[in-house]
Amino acid sequence: MDEVLIAGGGIGGLASALAVLRAGKRPVVLERAPEQAVVGSGLSLWPNAIRALDALGVGAEVRARAVSDANGGIRDAAGRLLLAADAAALRERFGEPIVVHRAELMAILRDALPDGVLRTGIGVTAADESGRVVTTAGERTAELVVGADGIRSVVRRAVAGEVEPRYAGYAAWRTVVMPSEPVTEFGETWGRGQRFGFAPLADGRVYCFATANAPADAPDGGLAELRQRFADWHAPIPALLAAADPAQILRHDIYDLPALPRFTAGRIALVGDAAHAMTPDLGQGACQALEDAVALGAMLAIDGDLRRYDALRRPRTQRIATRARRLGRAGQLSARPLVALRDAVMRRTPASAQLGAMAPVLNWAPASMM
Numbered sequence: 001m002d003e004v005l006i007a008g009g010g011i012g013g014l015a016s017a018l019a020v021l022r023a024g025k026r027p028v029v030l031e032r033a034p035e036q037a038v039v040g041s042g043l044s045l046w047p048n049a050i051r052a053l054d055a056l057g058v059g060a061e062v063r064a065r066a067v068s069d070a071n072g073g074i075r076d077a078a079g080r081l082l083l084a085a086d087a088a089a090l091r092e093r094f095g096e097p098i099v100v101h102r103a104e105l106m107a108i109l110r111d112a113l114p115d116g117v118l119r120t121g122i123g124v125t126a127a128d129e130s131g132r133v134v135t136t137a138g139e140r141t142a143e144l145v146v147g148a149d150g151i152r153s154v155v156r157r158a159v160a161g162e163v164e165p166r167y168a169g170y171a172a173w174r175t176v177v178m179p180s181e182p183v184t185e186f187g188e189t190w191g192r193g194q195r196f197g198f199a200p201l202a203d204g205r206v207y208c209f210a211t212a213n214a215p216a217d218a219p220d221g222g223l224a225e226l227r228q229r230f231a232d233w234h235a236p237i238p239a240l241l242a243a244a245d246p247a248q249i250l251r252h253d254i255y256d257l258p259a260l261p262r263f264t265a266g267r268i269a270l271v272g273d274a275a276h277a278m279t280p281d282l283g284q285g286a287c288q289a290l291e292d293a294v295a296l297g298a299m300l301a302i303d304g305d306l307r308r309y310d311a312l313r314r315p316r317t318q319r320i321a322t323r324a325r326r327l328g329r330a331g332q333l334s335a336r337p338l339v340a341l342r343d344a345v346m347r348r349t350p351a352s353a354q355l356g357a358m359a360p361v362l363n364w365a366p367a368s369m370m
């Protein structure tokens, strides 16, 4: 009975399967989608995530996609620097942050798993603390059930009951474009109630994202809306949007989860968005899912005591989720006086202070978890 059943084959589920294998157990990943579609866009992986990927044995493949000399910061819509990022200091102190295409990361994780571990087209419909899982292909019982089934997790019900995700008040668009002029900088631009960000990928393409305040389920104006919203913003933003393909724009309303009272119950553990979906403002959601996977594997290798996993992961991820939400609120401010105040504070914040504030997030290492 050394089977570990993982519900969900996203980043959290695939990474958990790798960690479970390394702990000497037998993972089975049930993914409800019929096949893994190449959806998604860019994804920033911070040094803490790269260390987690190293611990899972796939760090080198992700490191090969680094764009080493990029620099950037946060600007206002006219292009004036509000907060310079000291990328060189960040690299020196914590290691290289890397932006990859989500599909590339998924392929790296999937290809590192033996055949037969990932079973697509099977949805989990219920789980209980005894390790019993009901799926669309029948029932099974596992030594451990890992709920890696995302923000609207089914497995979470057995751990925390019904938990309603919270709407953050804004929508986000993502796309990847091949620009006509090379882009070597990364950065975010903060306006009033809307933001735009971009980061070069290793192959010359550029990951772009944008946010705007909106009621939940507002109609999607697609690329035309984005071009209109950001038409008079500084270069290269209009040019990036001019190069975008309307069919390749993803739009999501942004939700996070309230803090759960526990991540584990009986034979169940939650990882990734099922446990701690957070707003994307720190670019840490997937990074934390990777850390979860490493901690899960370490816990299994030591004694399988799920309380250890809960104690290690819950406080850290909930602190990071709270920070992400606060940062999102600041980034989405729309009242002129508040935006002026926010921008003034950012102009006075030295890059070193910003780096220091990120240290507790970025300096995670597998050894520090146990």
Ligand SMILES: Cc1cc2nc3c(=O)[nH]c(=O)nc-3n(C[C@H](O)[C@H](O)[C@H](O)COP(=O)(O)OP(=O)(O)OC[C@H]3O[C@@H](n4cnc5c(N)ncnc54)[C@H](O)[C@@H]3O)c2cc1C
Binding pocket: 007, 008, 009, 010, 011, 012, 013, 030, 031, 032, 033, 042, 043, 044, 045, 122, 123, 124, 125, 148, 149, 150, 151, 152, 153, 154, 172, 173, 174, 252, 271, 272, 273, 274, 277, 278, 280, 283, 284, 285, 286, 287, 288, 289
């Ligand atoms: C706009 C935006 C930008 C982001 N940018 C970043 C970033 O730059 N860096 C970063 O680290 N994070 C980022 N994130 C967060 C990141 O995308 C998530 O935290 C991460 O994808 C969570 O992975 P997961 O595997 O936990 O969940 P998911 O990616 O949601 O995967 C869950 C999987 O489970 C499957 N599933 C669901 N229900 C069932 C079921 N009942 N049975 C079987 N399978 C099921 C789904 O099909 C899916 O494949 C961003 C998020 C958004 C919305």
